[in-house]
Amino acid sequence: MKALTVFTGKYGSSGMYANRLAEEFGDGSQAVDVKQAKKMDLDQWDGMIVGGGVYMGKTPRTLKSFLKKHLDELKNKKIGLFVCCASKAEDSQITEYFEKNFPSELVKKAVFKRVFPGGQVMNEKAGFFYKKMFDQMAKFSKEEIDELIRDTVNDFTK
Numbered sequence: 001m002k003a004l005t006v007f008t009g010k011y012g013s014s015g016m017y018a019n020r021l022a023e024e025f026g027d028g029s030q031a032v033d034v035k036q037a038k039k040m041d042l043d044q045w046d047g048m049i050v051g052g053g054v055y056m057g058k059t060p061r062t063l064k065s066f067l068k069k070h071l072d073e074l075k076n077k078k079i080g081l082f083v084c085c086a087s088k089a090e091d092s093q094i095t096e097y098f099e100k101n102f103p104s105e106l107v108k109k110a111v112f113k114r115v116f117p118g119g120q121v122m123n124e125k126a127g128f129f130y131k132k133m134f135d136q137m138a139k140f141s142k143e144e145i146d147e148l149i150r151d152t153v154n155d156f157t158k
């Protein structure tokens, strides 16, 4: 299935998951940073996955403005949402992360609301504080991440 994944993130993990999703969807699927997505024509995409990293409970403002601007279009598509963060799917604040960072119409209609474990990769933007935090975050094997990606794509396409 051809799907567009739009992500925003600072340190690399959200982008890594978005790119893995695009690979797994195949069929001309793409992963783009939200800044790129703002310049794209979204008409051709029937399925879209949107999400990003969580910092102090919030996703970056660029994601919120993208969602606000394109809400009418997004409401008419098959949508999946994700957050990439240190919290686990079963943690109590996860529901709040989705409710506070995504329009309620999309939270209600999303095919999935996925939590991707943060801190899996670290790019050059990471300073001292993040490097310390990154060292403490649980690391997942390639096989575990592959399975998470496969499950996510299966949930979306079934």
Ligand SMILES: Cc1cc2nc3c(=O)[nH]c(=O)nc-3n(C[C@H](O)[C@H](O)[C@H](O)COP(=O)(O)O)c2cc1C
Binding pocket: 008, 009, 010, 011, 012, 013, 014, 015, 052, 053, 054, 055, 056, 057, 058, 084, 085, 086, 087, 117, 118, 119, 120, 121, 130, 133
């Ligand atoms: C300043 C800062 C604040 C963070 N706040 C949260 C938080 O509120 N909840 C959480 O679960 N994870 C939090 N994290 C962990 C990030 O969500 C995690 O590192 C994730 O990988 C970020 O996505 P990215 O790698 O795409 O930037 C925080 C990380 C940093 C650096």
